[in-house]
Amino acid sequence: MSDDADRRGDDADRRYHVDGEIVPAESATVHVEDRGFVYGDAARETMRAYGGRVFRWERHADRLARSCEALSIDHGLSDADLRGRVDETLAANDLSEAVVEVSVTRGRRAGGSGRSGGSGDRFDPRVGGDPTVVVTVRPLPRGGVGSDPVFDGPATLQTVKTRKTPDRAVPADAATHARVNEVLARLELRVTGADEAMLSDPDGRVVGGADSTLFFTDGTGLKTPSLDGPVVPRVARAEVIDVAEEEGVPVEEGSYAPSEVREAEEVLLANATWGIRPVRTVDGIAVDGDGDGVAGPLTTLLSRLFDRRVEAACYGGERS
Structure with a gap:
């Protein structure tokens, strides 16, 4: 081709x-x-x-x-x-x-x-x-090792008022055409121009991005919202967790407040289109206080290992 x-x-x-x-x-x-x-x-x-x-x-x-x-x-x-x-x-x-x-x-x-x-x-x-x-x-451009990302730099993440639909209303395990919830969340971004919306459940606990899985670290390991809530079980989510665990990085799936994400040392997003995308700011606050847009060490490691998996699975592993 x-x-x-x-x-x-x-x-x-x-x-x-x-x-x-x-x-x-x-x-x-x-x-x-x-x-x-x-x-x-x-x-x-x-x-x-x-x-x-x-x-x-x-x-x-x-x-x-x-x-x-x-x-x-x-x-x-x-x-x-x-x-x-x-x-x-x-x-x-x-x-x-x-x-x-x-x-x-x-x-x-x-x-x-x-x-x-x-x-x-x-x-x-x-x-x-x-x-x-x-x-x-x-x-899209080529992926895998040594490829250019499909996104324009690290993301800016913004907490929105729109809440994620409860799992008892629409099962989070069902990816459907009904995406008004995510559209409304993205509409809120027009004021700040942020790249991705951070949604919470009705109790105010973080569930992820409008179109992505959210991960963060406070220096003790990788954390991500648990599937016990209305969290979308994306394939990219499972892949990032697999990569982290294979590398010996502790992974915690739990319930988190938006403030914990804002105070994190590193924040990253994942979906099928982006792969892994680092986050520069959360609600206008620079991640880890620098705001230089450079991915942190854990994000860099996971991105490199993710790309190697893509290279091995789809390109025959010719690049190293």
């Missing part, structure tokens, strides 16, 4: 996978009565392809399956079928370096009148059509 294709931005020639067919981006549509569009009744999974391979595909496939199970959506496809569609979409766009998103909706809501399609049944998940499965991609 060409390097030129890898670097393309918005491109009229982009092609997506919609219900089993590769179609031009401009034709890649779902029906206006699709429940994913109307209600956000859909599962989604975001992953990253390096060198034409999805990093930690098995973990992503398992997480998508858990999301579909939580929503009781049966798309009828095996993991191999889904991976085939991902590979076909990357190939159709001549992309080897990309962010990949897989969406599975419950399909179109039933129309007509009467008991099977009346307004009283509109939220009934048993009333609908066949699931809709969509795969989209967008290009």
Whole structure:
């Protein structure tokens, strides 16, 4: 696959996978009565392809399956079928370096009148059509060892008033299309221009970023909000924890106040797109008091080891 294709931005020639067919981006549509569009009744999974391979595909496939199970959506496809569609979409766009998103909706809501399609049944998940499965991609630079980050420097993190939806309302284990909560959190950033929102649960305990897992250290080890709260179990979260534990870094999963993050020696964020991203400031306060934007020693170590894992898994480990 060409390097030129890898670097393309918005491109009229982009092609997506919609219900089993590769179609031009401009034709890649779902029906206006699709429940994913109307209600956000859909599962989604975001992953990253390096060198034409999805990093930690098995973990992503398992997480998508858990999301579909939580929503009781049966798309009828095996993991191999889904991976085939991902590979076909990357190939159709001549992309080897990309962010990949897989969406599975419950399909179109039933129309007509009467008991099977009346307004009283509109939220009934048993009333609908066949699931809709969509795969989209967008290009990114090469990852792995010695690569340039996809983000523009360390992040600025801001505590927001918007609270994370309680797990009893929407299971945090289900990655869905219903993202209004995160959108509202990001809207609050317009005042300060921060890069990422730090959300808390209804009791004021930190759960993470709007679109990322949060880690920090006070010098005694790596800390991250526990999955006992409404914390998203991202694949990147599990990977960072694996990297730390393999290196002998103590990992604590607990309940933390925003003040503990503000007072931390190092703060970092992780998701499938960024990998690991250091944080420069929290609520305008420089992390560890310097504000120079240079990642701390633990963040640097974890980033290097994370990149080595990507290199070994997706590029054959040719760089050291």
